[in-house]
Amino acid sequence: IKAAYDLSMKLTIIFNSCKCKEEAFKKLALWYNEVEAAGIDSFRSVARSIETHYLTILNYFNNRSTNASAEAFNAKIKSFRASARGVRDINFFLFRLQKIYA
Structure with a gap:
């Protein structure tokens, strides 16, 4: 449970602290590697979604707006x-x- 909580908090920190696309891209890639190493199935599906839609997700960091x-x-x-x-x-x-x- 602690590993899952830590992964979720790291993802939250990425979205709250990153100010540009490049920084967010690097941190999301590192987070993705941690998810793969942790082997938690529910996070693997989140990581796959982020991997599939990373270009659109990274657009959030331009002006921090969503739909x-x-x-x-x-x-x-x-x-x-x-x-x-x-x-x-x-x-x-x-x-x-x-x-x-x-």
Whole structure:
């Protein structure tokens, strides 16, 4: 458990302390090596995700912004659509969305 906690805290520190892409890339590579050495399966899946999407993940370090606002708005649209029990008239649905969330 201690090894898993340490790995998670090291990843948190990388995201909180790194100011540029190059520094983050180096530290993520070192963290990836530690995950491989630890042999914890759940961290291997996280490491594979980071390895697959590292270019997009490193973009976070440019201006420290995420797509969280877009995801939150998407969730609101899905919730609104579910409360309306589906959509028949798309134009009217978009009109209502505009009036509620604009």
